[in-house]
Amino acid sequence: MNTLAVVRGAAIAWTIIILLGCSLPGPDIPPVLTVWHDKWMHIAIFVPFGWLWILAGYRAVPVLLAGIVYGGFIEICQGILPIHRSADVQDAIADAVGTVIGIALGLVWQRLFQKQRL
DSSP, X not given: OOHHHHHHHHHHHHHHHHHHHHTSOGGGSOTTXXXXXXXXXXXXXXXXXXXXXXXXXXXXXXXXXXXHHHHHHHHHHHHHSSSSOOOOHHHHHHHHHHHHHHHHHHHHXXXXXXXXXX
């Protein structure tokens, strides 16, 4: 099986998982997520987003823009949908930070572990 196809499938799946997780109604979220835990969680879920999309063959700038737009979209949805969640600019910033870290890790991974293409 084509490795690139598997990585792209994983990137799509992770993108969907983020949306589903961020769409949980407010009362279903564990109370242990304090403000700082929440920000770290946003960073943590967007690191694989950036990493997987880089490994899927996309360039850094489009992946970064996608992470920013996707994080913003999720926050807007949380603000307008009746799921007892609130939109938070700091969450969107944390999503962007996670995406940047993921992109950096993806670029390092490519440099260290992927074969040079001729």
